[in-house]
Amino acid sequence: MSVCVRAVVRVLVLQAAWALGGGQVRYSVPEEAKGGTVVGRLAQDLGLEAGEAEARRLRLVSQGRRASVEVSGASGALVVSSRLDREELCGKSAPCALRLEVLLERPLRVFHVEVEVTDINDNAPLFPAATKNLSIAESSLPGSRFPLEGASDADIGANAQLSYTLSPSEHFALDLQRSGEYRESLFLVLTKGLDRESLAEHRLLLTASDGGRPSLTGTVELVVSVLDANDNAPQFNQSVYKVQVLESAAEGTLVARVSATDPDEGINSEITFSRSNTFPSGGLNLFELNLQSGEIRLRGPLDFEEVRFYELQIEAKDKGTPPLSGHCKVVVEVLDVNDNAPEVWVTSLSVPVAEDASLGTVVALLSVSDRDSGSNGRVRCAVWPPSPFGLVATFAGSYSLVLREALDRERVSEYEVEVRAEDGGAPPLRASRGLRVPVSDVNDNAPAFAQAVYTVLARENNAAGAELARLWARDPDEAGNGRVSYSVAEGGAGAGSGSGWRPASSYVSVDAESGRLWALQPLDYEELQVLQFEVRAVDAGEPPLCGNATVQLFVVDENDNAPALLPPAGGGPGPWAASEASASASASAPGSLWAWAAWGAPAGQVVAKIRAVDADSGYNAWLRYELWEPRGKGPFRVGLYSGEVSTARALEEADGPRQRLLIVVRDHGEPSRSATATLSVSLVEGAEAALAAAGAVSAGAGLRPAAGAEDGAAAAAATNVWLVVAICAVSSLFLLAVVLYGASRWAPRAAVLSGPGPATLVCASEVGSWSYSQRQSRSLCVADGAGKSDLMVFSPNCPPPPGPAAENGSAEKGPSLSPYSSGAVENLVDVVENVLPLEVC
Template identity: 80%
Template sequence: VSAGGRRGPGSRRCCAVLRVLVLQAAWALAGGQVRYSVPEEAKAGTVVGRLAQDLGLEAGEAEARRLRLVAQGRRASVEVSGASGALLVSSRLDREELCGKSAPCALRLEVLLERPLRVFHVQLEVTDINDNAPIFPAARKNLSIAELSLPGSRFPLEGASDADIGANAQLSYTLSPSEHFSVDLQKLNDGNMEPELVLTKSLDRETIPVHRLVLTATDGGRPSLTGTMELVISVVDANDNAPQFNQSVYKVQLPENATKDTLVMRVNATDSDEGINSEVTYAVTNFIPPSGRDVISINPKTGEIRLTGALDFEEVNVFNLRIEARDQGTPSLSGHCRVLLEVLDVNDNAPEVWVTSLSVPVPEDASVGTVVALLSVSDRDSGANGRVRCWVWPAAPFGLEATFAGSYSLVLREALDRERVSEYEVEVRAEDGGAPALGARRGLRVPVSDVNDNAPLFAQAVYTVLARENNAAGAELARLWARDPDEAGNGRVSYSVWEGAAGGVGAAAGSGWRAASSYVSVDAESGRVWALQPLDYEELQVLQFEVRAVDAGEPPLCGNATVQLFVLDENDNAPALLPPAASSSSSSFVVAKIRAVDADSGYNAWLRYELWEPRAKGPFRVGLYSGEVSTARPLDEADGARHTLLIVVRDHGEPARSATATLSVSLLEANEAALAAGSSSASSGSRSALGVDVGGAAASAATNVWLVVAICAVSSLFLLALVLYGASRWAPRAAVLSGPGPTTLVCASEVGSWSYSQRHSRSLCVADGAAKSDLMVFSPNFPPPPPGAAPKDTQPEPSALLHTVSASSFVPFLLILIRSLGISCLNGVQFPRFNDVGYLAGV
């Protein structure tokens, strides 16, 4: 400090440094918080404090380090000047708006300083000024004081309020001059003062009916502010007249669908008194019935009667109310009247349908007119709204009959059939006569019980079954299924073989007739047909019997089906040799003829002959199908005088069966041969056979023409058969042929099979053997079981037992045609005769 009182630059810098140190120490001691105070209503721009300086910032540092306030929700009424760093008032400060009656009113601000970042807390206290005058709750208050009130009577008044605090809010009251009234203050428990109006002199309504006074409230501020309220005091006359209604009984009607708050009516009572003695209030003193309290109310001031709930004609159709009108006099007086409210019916109730009795299930043989159910129908409405008409839907097979008012019978109008409809969903409908009409529905489930009125029915009248011979005992042949649409026991079917006039066995000649039950049996539950013993085609070719299906109803019903069982031949018989016979050929080269017969049929009986011994090129040969033993070449002396031939006879079965024959041939000289020729028809080999061989060759050449013709004809048939076969390949095929269709004869062989439409058989004779009939095989026609059938109704495909028909071989046709032309041998090859071609069944 200079002597002259001036400070040099050095001293000022020292002072500044010292001031910063002092401020920093003060800041540390104060916990980093600065406090300012500003009066409310300060003008915008008023400096609250030098914030930058108080925070120890140099000039210009506040702007460089971006000193600013951080907003905290409510808009701040202060801001920081960027240049000077001072805290300024930015908008109007209203302490009552910021803090209400709270004291002190302190605002907490956050100040942000960057580079480095620091946060400071600033507390700004807003001090109160007397800027609010006392305010009464109302500018005017009306008081009614009876003219008979005694002096000294007190009447509480509502005091004024002041938004300021402290002395600025301490109020005092004064009353305008009056000889009848004064004001007095009463201290309340919370410390506030409440004014009371005190009657100082008796009132006289006839002299002054109304007193108008002004109550003034003054606060303790400097300068003080005041508020006023006008007191209008009415002098109440003495109560000497009771209220009077203009009618003693009021009648009104309302529909029951009237909504809540509907005005029923308005009653009015008058009082000739004045003031409070003429003020009337209304009340309902009696409800008949008492439930009227829940639906009807009256406005105590206006006398308006309104609905507070819903009306229901079906519960209450008339309400009787007693109304009282009472004035406010002391003592109060009252008058009375009655109100009759009649409720009008509205069609707001739908008919109701009840089932009082239900007799189900209904047997399907129930007679027309049978009562199924009893019903009761009602409607809570009255008049046309309560008149109900009823009907049943659908209209068949049931109908409604009215027994008496509100009661109906559901009766059967048509015959029932459980197999067609097993259950009915019936709906009883009711409709009243209101406008608009209301209806109701009641559903009934009427099941139909079964009666045994359906006999078991097979899918077809005749079943064709194919079975191979030598089948095992107990093997399944087929399964039959009969449908019975009845249920439970009435539809439970059992099967049996029925021995009737049509049941029998087609057996071999001389075997007679035997009962079908000795061959087959039927499972009672499944309908499975099984063999009791192995079948023998040579004994039995066709077995026809009937299967009876009987249900378990009372009485039981039955159905029949015919089963035609055709036995298919198996190669179970070897060829049997017959006594030799002389050759029918005129050729001298034929030595002998081997004859054999096979008890089987068809392809299994087609025989062929083979020369086993000698195996070298001997002088003899045997016809493949004719069995004729002939010379293969001219004989000479080197061939020897005696030959033993071993001939094997085989059939065409699978596996093939065979038999052997031994033939001894003795060679004779020419003269011996001539003598032998004269005494017997046996032929032996000699040199003269050469001439006969030439003659046979000439005959063979003559027949070649017929062979060419036959080959051309067979080729044409072959082409036609190819076309038919191709068409059959594209057609849908099944393992089991179904449908009634015509009966078909089926013949099978190892080279194929073919069929004829004729349903007959012819006897075949082989040499001198006994005649036999080939098997007539008919295509099976089992129907498939219906979809979704129960396990007992299933019908498996007996693929192991049934065979389909195909046409894939043409060799038999060629043989038939050649033989039909009379050609038995060509170039030394002997063609088989018809009875040798065993697979030609049925011819």
């Protein structure tokens, strides 16, 4: 229980320390620590469990120079990897801190660690030279002060606090002056007057001791030569000169001018200047002193980032014998200018970025710095273009490049991002760093067809495996996410002959890769006119996405059916054979028919009507009737489109008792197909014809007596009425055709897909029909039978043929001219052919 309590308390303390420290861990390590020395338990202080540091790859981020510490992968401890020399790392700067960035992956986090390298007393005080020569006039009064060059210690703090001792002497003592603003000044003080004759040279040992434990020392031998005579030393007008110089100052710039006076006269008052010491020693060649005028000029470039202050010890010496000298200090302060551009480093880059990455995702870690100080070193950062990425400041000089807007790889697949840094100098300096951020694809686009509905035309009797069309669906995704496969999803049609509904997959198939639509079997227009089904396109993504398109397959009729003759129908308009004649016709060859005609029948009398039907459609089912035998000026003729056999002239006895007619029925297909009917017409007296017609009516054969003289006028009047009705009907159809033609010319034409090539416009002349349409149909009048559904523009609305009641009425009134006489029908056909074109596109 106590162990758990201690663990909880430890976690709370770490969290509090972490919150107070602003996310920064601090350690300290003495310099010269041996390799492998543990600086701190970094993984434990970051709150990581055992083994988690190695699993999440806890590591240091290099900052451009070799670090002297590293992270142990197994334990997660921060250890010394190479020699730590505080003086090499920081010089005289205090404190000496190494600022490190620690990267923790999965998830990505960055921590800032500060390692302070503490000083040890490993450097002894050091004088500039082992021997220092001094010349002091014997006339110097007690209390005279002579500046000495003190020792320097590379350590800092107490280890660099120096104290000086002088070997015992009755004439000399030391005076050390310390100042918080300047470096300490050491003087050799004359405590008792000198006598050159008793002792011309004094040798003193000056010892410098630092404040370390144990203390280290350095020594210099002072050789004091006692000079005679000249008893006035030059005096500077001020002991310390303070000047400021821009680090951008050009070579030859005047830095300062020192001056000194000597109250002596003559040669003892002539003064020359010299430089006795320069601190730091690197500035020795930067300044040039004019020995006569005391002008100090710049001889080399200054760098504020390297050295900010220079101290020059200037000596003024007269020309007396012995010469006397005075001393002053020139302090040169280097002023910063904006001469360093910001620097940008990419410490970590996590690419590619998924296009469905959430907002706030960290893409890269950046580090920005500027060697200048003040406003010149204050850096502002921005990212260009400003979207979809942004910068978030995580710590001083550290930024995270994060996602601010949603990505779309199909719109932009890769971003060239530029991180721009600008300091606060005048004028400001700028730097930039370019990043390439590719975007990885996710399956976020379903396949889409170019058209929602495809219209495909296929001729019947096509070969199995023939290509009908090519479908294509676009998926803007890449690789498997954009690889599309096709399949027939659903759809079908009702098959003919009462076989019921059949699925579309029994007629057509689609290639899974190319989208090629091909027929599985030959198509039969008489069995199937329209097949509607859906084609599905599915990509290979995870999860897969799909799109659908509707395909309307229209089967175009071919002239593959010959006309078929129909048996005589009871109640037909013509005088067909009686029961015994029908029996004889059935016993004879197929297509043989019988009919009677009365002697003296006038021209135009309908004798019989040939009935035929064609299983095809349109032109292929439009039948015409031709009389082959007898040719020339025979007594009979046949209506071109009605099939009615009528007298061409009055029948005479010279025509014989029987006429044999050979009638050919042809369709308008290419090539046309035909059927042949043989009609035997027996010529009898009028009474016999009436008895034959009565017998035919009683037997259901539809006999009609020959026309009388008084009924001829009624028949002619009826013919005129039907002719007027036909002309009105044709006029109405003409107006309707003109309206439809104008609408078709001004309306946008729908493109249909009829093969792998470009979409074409379907015209009537191409598909073998007058006008091919799914929505409009007309009735094709075939003889006196039931109307047939067709798609022809010209399909006159034929009234139903007269029923048995009508025929009975006609029989009671006597013979009359049928409204379907060849003259009326032929006139109607001629009008239609002259008014309406047979081919419409």
